[in-house]
Amino acid sequence: MDILSNLALGFSVALSPYTLMLAVCGCFLGTIIxxxxxxxxxxxxxxxxxxxFTLGLDATSALVLMTSVYYGAMYGGRISSILLNIPGDEPALMTTLDGYPMAKQGRAGDALVLSGVASFVGALLATVGLMLLAPTLARVAFLFGPAEYFALYLLAFCTLGGMASNNQAKSAIAACIGLGIAMIGVDSSSGLPRLTGGNLHLYDGIDFLVAIVGLFAIAEVFFFIESHGKGSSIGVKLEKVRVPWADVWLTKWTMLRSSAVGFIAGILPGAGASLGSFLAYMTEKSIAGEKGKFGTGVPKGIAAPEAGNNAAAGGALVPMLTLGVPGSGTTAVLLALLMTLNITPGPTLFSDRPEVVWGLIASLLIANVVLLLMNVPMVKVFVKVLMVPAWILLPGVTMISFVGIFSLSGSYFDLLLMIAFGVLGYILRKLDIPTVPVILGILLGGNMEDALRRAMTLSDGDVMYLFSSPISTGLWIAAIAGFVAPMFLRNVLRKPQAVTD
Amino acid sequence: MASDRIFGLVTLITAVAYIAAATQIQTNFFSGEYLPKLFPMMIGAVAAISSLVMIFKPDPEPEWPASKSWMNMGLAVIVLAFYAVLLKPMGFILPTAFAAGILSYQISPRTKPAFLAGIGLSIGLFVLFKFALGLGNIVAYRIPTPAKLWEAISILIPFVGH
Incomplete structure (x- = not known):
């Protein structure tokens, strides 16, 4: 009963009134985000x-806040999918397929509640899975040497590239952009600057936060300027919100199956929540067959992607905590947070800092309950938030981004760099080049190179050392398969098109 | 088609330049002769191959915006760049009100709401950051000397700034 005592430790950390307050704030903010x-x-x-950082939170509090935001965002994505037919985030894309048709039939409230319950089931089961699986995987992770880590990072980039884009070359370029940027700065072993072009500002390297905020938030502003913020008004009516017990009962097996599928998809390094919701939806669609009427607003079509998406969000934490290899873009950002808090994820985290790991897991459980309570009775509050017009929202987000980055270093250089990343992000997205590999590259580039260098030093420069152990050979094969397979499966696994009015 | 080819060419040139720069990386006794260069060169090589694939197997052309939107986006970049350099010498309120107002106008071109959005966001966010979150390095306003102002703006002019 190791798990129970560990969990008790976790709750003793996470259940103080202050951290509970942070969890509630995080859930609320996350749902809005x-x-x-x-x-x-x-x-x-x-x-x-x-x-x-500027608030000066300690490691546990910061983690509780951020994981609540993370889980909250996974819940929140469904709201705009259902009401606006615009996915609030990428994994919520599949929810639009049945969510929006159901809302148009005048059952928007039912769709929101049902998807909220499905999210809860998915996230809860995934958190339980995380508790059971992560300590075991952490023990396996002790067998990992530099060669295995190098192969694992490679696997993350390959599967991410295979899933995230329609064109392998483009995702490879994206990963290379990120990795290339990560190399800039003072080299840790020689102490000499690399690839800085003599610019003193670059000696510290490029902060990944600058890149992330630029690529995502600032790039979004350009998209809104291009479209003049059109298409962001609510087209369906939200009447009384009740719990559709019949639908919840009807979809119980769908939720359980989708949670399992999503969790497994989340564990794969690099695959993430989008794959989770996609696979869950496709599995349920094929089980239901033609009679299931998927795509016309059926309850199962809403429950499946939401349970899958939230389960994947929990699953993605497994490789992130045990191996230090994130399973999705958002877990990559969480990894960044951990590293800046001076917590190094990996197998030793479970033995050295149990209070952090189990506090995190306990706070996930708490966040999940808070989110269910928030998202079912209070869903109308969040619907109100969607009515904030784009011409207030986007300038606001931009200004918050600027202040956030400015408070990191207080330097104009980072801000200009962030704008440059914004322009880059706009162009990349226009050309259908995924931006998540860029982020992952910047974040993991240093570790990946480190693994390669240690492997080369250990083996005295023998390249075959990289493939020498069964684990590393297996990872290489998985990496190559993950990169090549989607090329052939593309016709089979075509993403369904979103419904149009 | 053409967009992919142009982008592929740009990344190809960058990748080759990157490899060239990687061969010039300084090394010393501690780092060994080739280890600091190895990984950057591998990245450059993968990028170069992928660029070639993009040039020879381009995807269909994306929908680029009309020239008017390009102008608007260019203007937004300039506004944000000015905001970036003026945030420190002029304080938070005035640059934020201008930048937020202009961005708001660009998203939805109506003068009065944009004006109000600029003022409202600037004051609202200042209160949020300064008093609710207690961020230290945000200052409401500063009156810069002309020399300081020029120093800030000259950053944006190539070869003049530093």
């Missing part, structure tokens, strides 16, 4: 990180 179109979980968390 997830619900607003154009403000996804990764940039939402990224914008909040610098502000968390």
């Amino acid at each position: 997830g619900a607003l179109p154009g403000l996804g979980p990764s940039n939402g968390v990224a914008i909040l990180i610098p502000i968390t």
